[in-house]
Amino acid sequence: MKTFELNNNQTIPAIGFGVFLIPNDGPTYEATLKALKAGYRHIDTAVAYMNESDVGKAVKDSGVAREDVFLTSKLWLQDYGYENAKRGIENSLKNLGVDYIDLYLLHQPYGDLVYSWKALEEAVEEGKIKSIGISNQTIHIFKKFIENCHIKPVVNQVECNPLFQQKELRKVMDEYGIRLEAWYPLGHGSKELLENEYLISLAQKYHKNVGQVILRWHYQEGIISLPKSTNDERIKGNIDIFDFELSEEEMANIRAMDTGKGTHDPEDPANEKRLMGLKIHD
Ligand code: A2P
Numbered sequence: 001m002k003t004f005e006l007n008n009n010q011t012i013p014a015i016g017f018g019v020f021l022i023p024n025d026g027p028t029y030e031a032t033l034k035a036l037k038a039g040y041r042h043i044d045t046a047v048a049y050m051n052e053s054d055v056g057k058a059v060k061d062s063g064v065a066r067e068d069v070f071l072t073s074k075l076w077l078q079d080y081g082y083e084n085a086k087r088g089i090e091n092s093l094k095n096l097g098v099d100y101i102d103l104y105l106l107h108q109p110y111g112d113l114v115y116s117w118k119a120l121e122e123a124v125e126e127g128k129i130k131s132i133g134i135s136n137q138t139i140h141i142f143k144k145f146i147e148n149c150h151i152k153p154v155v156n157q158v159e160c161n162p163l164f165q166q167k168e169l170r171k172v173m174d175e176y177g178i179r180l181e182a183w184y185p186l187g188h189g190s191k192e193l194l195e196n197e198y199l200i201s202l203a204q205k206y207h208k209n210v211g212q213v214i215l216r217w218h219y220q221e222g223i224i225s226l227p228k229s230t231n232d233e234r235i236k237g238n239i240d241i242f243d244f245e246l247s248e249e250e251m252a253n254i255r256a257m258d259t260g261k262g263t264h265d266p267e268d269p270a271n272e273k274r275l276m277g278l279k280i281h282d
Contacts (some may be wrong), residue, residue, distance in 0.1 A: 001013045001015065001039060001040070001041050001042070001239065002014045002219065002242055003006060003171040004179060004222065004224060006131055006154040006155070006169040006179060007152060007154055007176075007177040007178065007179075008131055008151075008152075008154055008252075010102075010130055010131050010154070012042065012070055012102075012103070012131075012154075012155075012210035012224060013040070013041045013042035013177075014030075014068055014219050014224055014225070015042065015074065015215065015219070015224070015225055015226075015227065015228070015238065015239050015241075016030075016038070016040070016041065016042035016043060016070070016181075016224065016226045017032065017040040017043050017044065017141070017227075017228070018183065018226035018227060018228035019031065019032065019042045019043065019044065019045050019049055019050055019051055019054075019055060019228065020046070020183070020228055021049070021228070022049075022051060022199055022230060023049055023051065024051040024053060024054045024230070025054065026050075026054070027054075027230070028045075028051035028054035028055060028058070028238065029054040029055075029057055029058045029064065030058075031229075031230050031235070032054065032058035033058040033062055034053050034059065034232060034235050035235055036058065036059065036064050036069070036264070037062065037063040038235050038236045038239065039225040039236075039239055040086055040235075040239060041064070041068055041069055041070060042069070042070040042071075042072070042219035043055055043059070043069065043070070043071055043072070044072045044181075044226045045072065045073050045074075045096075046073055046074035046076070046105075046107055047073065047074060047075060047076040047079065047088065047091070047092060047280055047281075048065075048076045048107060048278070048280050050280065051084070052073055052092060052096050053095045053096070053097070055071070055096060056095060056097035056098060057097070058169045059071070059093070059096075059098075060097060064164060065103045065221075066098065069102075070102045070103070071096060071098065071101055071102045071103070072100035072101070072102060072103040072104070072105065073092045073096065073101055073102065073103075073104055073105075074104065074105040074106070074107035074135060074157075075088045075089070075092075075106055075107055075116060075120070076088070076105070076107055076278075076280045077108050077111050077275060077276055077278070078278075078279055078280055078281070080106075080111040080112045080113070080115075080116040081111075081115055081116060081205060082112075082115035082116070082118055082119050083119075084115060084116075085115070085116040085118075085119035086119045086121065086122075086123075088103065088119075089101075089104065089119065089120070089123050089128060089129065091260075092104070093128060098116075099128075100127060100128055100129065100130060100218045101128070101129050101130070102129075102130050102131060103129075103130065103132070103133060103154070103155070104120055104123070104131075104132055104133075104250075105130045105132070105134060105135045105155070105157060105239035106120070106133075106134050106135060106137055107131045107135050107136070108135065108266075108271050108275050108277065109134065109135070109136050109137045109138075109141045109145070109266055110276055111276065113145055113148075113156070113259075114148045116231075117132075117145075117148065119266050120132040120151075121149075121150055121151045131154045131155075131265070132153060132154065133153040133154050133155035133156065133157065133159040133178075133181075134152060134153045134155070134156050134157070135156065135158065135181075135249060136157070136158055136159075136255075136264070136266045137156050137158070137266070138169065138266050138267055139168060139169055139172050140267065141266065141267070142156070142169075142172065142173075143172075146176065150180065152176065152177070153178055154178065154179065155178060155179045155180070155181045155224065156169070156173055156178055156179075156180060156181070157180075157182075157183055157226075158180065158183065159181070159182070159183055159184050159262040159263065159264050160180060160183070160184075160185065160218075160223060160262075161182065161184060161186060161187045161193060161214065162187075162193065162196075162214060162257045162258070163186055163187060163190075163192065163193055163258065163259050163261070163262075164187075164259065164260065164261060164262035165255065165260075166180065167258060167260075175212070179222065179223075179224060180222075180224070181223070181224040181225075181226060182223050182224065182225045182226060184262075184263070185214065185215065185218055185223075185225035185226060185227050186211050186214055186215070186227055187214075188263070193210075193214070194210050194211065195258070196210070198253060198254075198257070199254075200215050202246070202250060206244040208236060208237075208240075208241070208244065209234075211227065211234065211237065211238060212237055212238065212240065212241050213236055213246070215227060215241050216241045216244065216245075217245055217246060217251065217254050219241060219242075220245070220246055220251055221251075
């Protein structure tokens, strides 16, 4: 598995296995185990996915050494604020059954970001978390957020795929040395993306499927992608993208597919209200 370097000199596997919407108590365990057997060394979960414990169990049972797996989790809004965040971090460590987490993110950009971040920074100093990052931050939100950071985020995990390339945000993240991580890297299975004729032609040319072409595009753009699949063949296939290379012209053609529109606008007050009200635990 190829890796990217982060701004704190840690490395991160370029592709992570995403477990959003896979249920706990079995399905996430099975899928994570399959992914680790297939060669993934990076798993992306979150408190809000409610499946940290299955991820932790699968890592333990996989036979892969803990230090060889890059584990990401994310603090939920309900646990924001200094004291709550400290408790939230302890709960994630407990649920994952580990004594450190490789990367921990502020999942949503609302509420008490300043003191939640402070708790994450302290957890880095205590060795409980190796790297910290943000998620769903637009340029506008980020510019305010960064003013109060002592430790710079290593990543910003946002929606990104060839139809929604986050070009302006990526420019700003580049200036700060913050790497983009893509959620819904395959457009969440959208037909508009997966049945795009140009991408199909590239898939035929390279004897790959469209998903693999898209994931290769992410990789060549320097974006960490987190494809989700529960299908054996696709789980395996989604990391089998390192034996071909898109030409500069092909990369440019895919860059030209950007519509600038995604499925989620973090600055929409209705989204903020809905997410702030989402209770994940007692
Ligand atoms: P499945 O679980 O049946 O493989 P995203 O990661 O952007 O959220 O996309 C996930 C969706 O895309 C899931 O519906 C998943 O279905 C599907 N998917 C995953 N990998 C591929 C692939 N290589 N080609 C086509 N569809 C894929």
